Amino acid sequence: MGSSAREEARIADALRKAVLERKLAPGSKLPEEELAQIFRSNRAKIRRVLLSLSRSHIVTLEPGRGAFVSRPSPQEARDVLASRRLIEVSLLARPHRKLSTQGVTRLRRIMTQEAEAHEKHDAIAMIHVSGQFHLTLIEELGNEVLKSITEELILRMSLIITMYERHNATCCLSSDHHDLLDLLLAKKYAEASILMARHLEGIESCLDFHRDPVTTTILSQILQPVQG
Amino acid sequence: MGSSAREEARIADALRKAVLERKLAPGSKLPEEELAQIFRSNRAKIRRVLLSLSRSHIVTLEPGRGAFVSRPSPQEARDVLASRRLIEVSLLARPHRKLSTQGVTRLRRIMTQEAEAHEKHDAIAMIHVSGQFHLTLIEELGNEVLKSITEELILRMSLIITMYERHNATCCLSSDHHDLLDLLLAKKYAEASILMARHLEGIESCLDFHRDPVTTTILSQILQPVQG
DNA sequence: TCAACCATTATTGTTCACAATATCAAACCC
DNA sequence: GGGTTTGATATTGTGAACAATAATGGTTGA
Numbered sequence: 001m002g003s004s005a006r007e008e009a010r011i012a013d014a015l016r017k018a019v020l021e022r023k024l025a026p027g028s029k030l031p032e033e034e035l036a037q038i039f040r041s042n043r044a045k046i047r048r049v050l051l052s053l054s055r056s057h058i059v060t061l062e063p064g065r066g067a068f069v070s071r072p073s074p075q076e077a078r079d080v081l082a083s084r085r086l087i088e089v090s091l092l093a094r095p096h097r098k099l100s101t102q103g104v105t106r107l108r109r110i111m112t113q114e115a116e117a118h119e120k121h122d123a124i125a126m127i128h129v130s131g132q133f134h135l136t137l138i139e140e141l142g143n144e145v146l147k148s149i150t151e152e153l154i155l156r157m158s159l160i161i162t163m164y165e166r167h168n169a170t171c172c173l174s175s176d177h178h179d180l181l182d183l184l185l186a187k188k189y190a191e192a193s194i195l196m197a198r199h200l201e202g203i204e205s206c207l208d209f210h211r212d213p214v215t216t217t218i219l220s221q222i223l224q225p226v227q228g
Numbered sequence: 229m230g231s232s233a234r235e236e237a238r239i240a241d242a243l244r245k246a247v248l249e250r251k252l253a254p255g256s257k258l259p260e261e262e263l264a265q266i267f268r269s270n271r272a273k274i275r276r277v278l279l280s281l282s283r284s285h286i287v288t289l290e291p292g293r294g295a296f297v298s299r300p301s302p303q304e305a306r307d308v309l310a311s312r313r314l315i316e317v318s319l320l321a322r323p324h325r326k327l328s329t330q331g332v333t334r335l336r337r338i339m340t341q342e343a344e345a346h347e348k349h350d351a352i353a354m355i356h357v358s359g360q361f362h363l364t365l366i367e368e369l370g371n372e373v374l375k376s377i378t379e380e381l382i383l384r385m386s387l388i389i390t391m392y393e394r395h396n397a398t399c400c401l402s403s404d405h406h407d408l409l410d411l412l413l414a415k416k417y418a419e420a421s422i423l424m425a426r427h428l429e430g431i432e433s434c435l436d437f438h439r440d441p442v443t444t445t446i447l448s449q450i451l452q453p454v455q456g
Numbered sequence: 457t458c459a460a461c462c463a464t465t466a467t468t469g470t471t472c473a474c475a476a477t478a479t480c481a482a483a484c485c486c
Numbered sequence: 487g488g489g490t491t492t493g494a495t496a497t498t499g500t501g502a503a504c505a506a507t508a509a510t511g512g513t514t515g516a
Contacts, residue, residue, distance in 0.1 A: 004499075005291050031467070043468090044500065048279060055283040063233050064507055066468065079371035082324060086374065090318035096310060143307035146314065149377055232469075259497070271498090272470070292477050294498065 004045065011039045012049045019058055019069065019155055020131070021124045022162045026071040030059065056152050058159070070159055074209035077160040084153045085200045087146060088134065092184070093193035095141035099184055103140035107181055110136060114177065127158070133177050157203075164207040176202075232273065239267045240277045247286055247297065247383055248359070249352045250390045254299040258287065284380050286387070298387055302437035305388040312381045313428045315374060316362065320412070321421035323369035327412055331368035335409055338364060342405065355386070361405050385431075392435040404430075 018024040035046045050067040053059035060070045072080065099107075110133045117125035131154050138147045176199045183192035246252040263274045278295040281287035288298045300308065327335075338361045345353035359382050366375045404427045411420035 033467075042501070047468095051276060051279055052283055055280055064468065065509090076373070079373040082371055083373040083377065086318055086322075086370070087314065090314055094314075142314070143310055145304070145307040145311040145381075149311065153373075261497075270471080275498090292498065293479090 007041065008045050008049050008052075011035075011041060011045065012052055014039070015049070015053060016058065016155060020158050021127060022158055024069050026069050026159045026163050028069040030067040030069065032066070057156055070156075071163065072156060072160050074164070076156075077164060077207070077209065080153055080156045080160060081200070081204050084150060084157065085197060087150060087153075088138065088200065089193050089197045091138060091142045091146065092180075092196050093189055095189060096143060097141065099140055103136070104181070104185065106136050107133065107140075111177055111181070130177070137180075160207070161203075164209055164211070166206050166208045166211075235269065236273050236277050236280075239263075239269060239273065240280055242267070243277065243281060244286065244383060248386050249355060250386055252297050254297050254387045254391050256297045258295040258297065260294070285384055298384075299391065300384060300388050302392070304384075305392060305435070305437065308381055308384045308388060309428070309432050312378060312385065313425060315378060315381075316366065316428065317421045317425045319366060319370045319374065320408075320424050321417055323417060324371065325369060327368055331364070332409070332413065334364050335361065335368075339405055339409070358405070365408075388435070389431075392437055392439070394434050394436045394439075 015024070015030075030050065032043045032046045032050070035041075035050075036043050039046070050059055050061065054061045054067070057070055057072075060068050062068065110129055114126065114129045114133065117129055134154070135147055135150060138150050176195065180192055180195055180199070183189075183195060243252070243258075258278060260271045260274045260278070263269075263278075264271050267274070278287055278289065282289045282295070285298055285300075288296050290296065338357055342354065342357045342361065344350075345357055362382070363375055363379060366378050404423065408420055408423055408427070411417075411423060
């Protein structure tokens with residue numbers, strides 16, 4: 001069987017998904033044995049997955065103690081937010097290329113899904129779709145490298161929001177996304193970039209770095225339904 | 229012994245250094261056993277290091293075949309260059325903070341080393357010092373996250389330059405660095421960012437994506453002196 | 457009652473042997 | 487003679503057993 005890489009990718013994706021959807025709280029312990037049986041895998045594979053995720057700052061490996069979902073410090077949080085803002089705002093201000101017609105179609109479809117999720121009050125779907133909007137924008141106006149960098153930053157932001165969010169603030173106002181696309185179609189890049197800056201600052205303003213980083217270490221049974 | 233992480237970091241650093249200094253040609257095979265005895269280590273640790281490096285796009289793991297130094301495609305090369313340009317140029321245009329006095333000192337010291345390396349025609353020292361200049365700038369004006377992102381991009385650029393460089397073009401004109409610092413001290417950020425854009429475009433213009441990616445697979449004896 | 461210590465238990469870290477796979481070369485058929 | 491097949495060799499992939507380490511809980515003594 002040469003599908004071991006696929007299996008590891010599946011496990012890593014499931015963990016990343018759980019982090020993105022804020023089901024795995026920062027600080028949660030990730031015991032190798034437990035993960036192995038949840039995913040019907042073995043420790044060796046789990047271990048490689050955890051090593052990979054630790055390189056993406058999603059997981060922190062403490063020697064002799066094991067793997068934990070990362071708990072970004074306030075400073076790290078600020079840096080992640082600032083970095084994402086720099087990338088996305090600058091890209092809108094000076095996009096590498098024009099929006100393709102199929103790109104516009106993709107963005108429109110995503111916004112439709114966003115509206116549906118909003119209507120159903122499906123917070124998890126909102127997170128996914130909102131992330132997809134930003135990533136598609138980067139893919140269209142930028143390139144693959146920026147996209148994968150931002151993918152990682154978005155994942156780290158999920159941890160940050162879980163730790164430091166003030167109330168149940170909505171992560172992304174979908175109206176912003178709508179206005180953003182309008183401005184881009186009108187080639188008003190300067191205005192679009194300003195809107196994006198405000199958009200991301202909006203997320204930031206919902207954070208409170210003073211409060212105790214509440215990290216209820218949730219049991220891993222949350223992962224059970226993920227792997228189907 | 230709990231120093232296994234340290235040992236792995238040492239091996240990873242040695243490999244990264246070899247890539248940065250362009251001693252390890254893209255496409256070179258990295259056999260686990262051979263690396264293990266070069267670094268007086270074992271396959272398990274080597275394997276973990278290679279997995280880590282593969283996450284940084286420095287190494288490519290081919291299932292069943294082993295690890296190879298990555299050979300970035302022309303498209304990937306363009307994306308890496310564009311991403312680095314976006315980050316550094318935007319950061320100069322709108323720095324997150326002012327240059328600290330000790331930051332200026334550090335940059336000046338680096339430029340001194342740069343002049344020395346230039347005088348001695350020490351190409352390897354030039355690479356290191358030039359990278360340090362850019363990274364220090366990002367650390368001073370930006371943050372740690374952007375710094376580590378750029379660290380990875382610089383490493384990938386080393387591979388790109390090895391594969392696609394036209395002649396023996398100097399990677400960074402030190403005069404540019406000098407002018408850059410002057411502009412920053414004068415708070416002429418707009419001009420500084422333009423200079424940075426030209427600076428990085430200069431590197432890009434030395435590349436030729438049409439020529440065959442010459443990848444002389446160098447033996448790993450190059451690594452021997454690295455680990456001392 | 458509290459604190460320090462020690463034994464127990466659970467988890468991680470390491471090593472080894474073996475299985476699977478790809479590479480290479482020689483033999484073979486067309 | 488060229489291309490294909492087939493076996494030998496080397497390298498990677500996998501799993502399990504063992505060692506080392508940290509967390510846990512209970513005991514003992516002040």
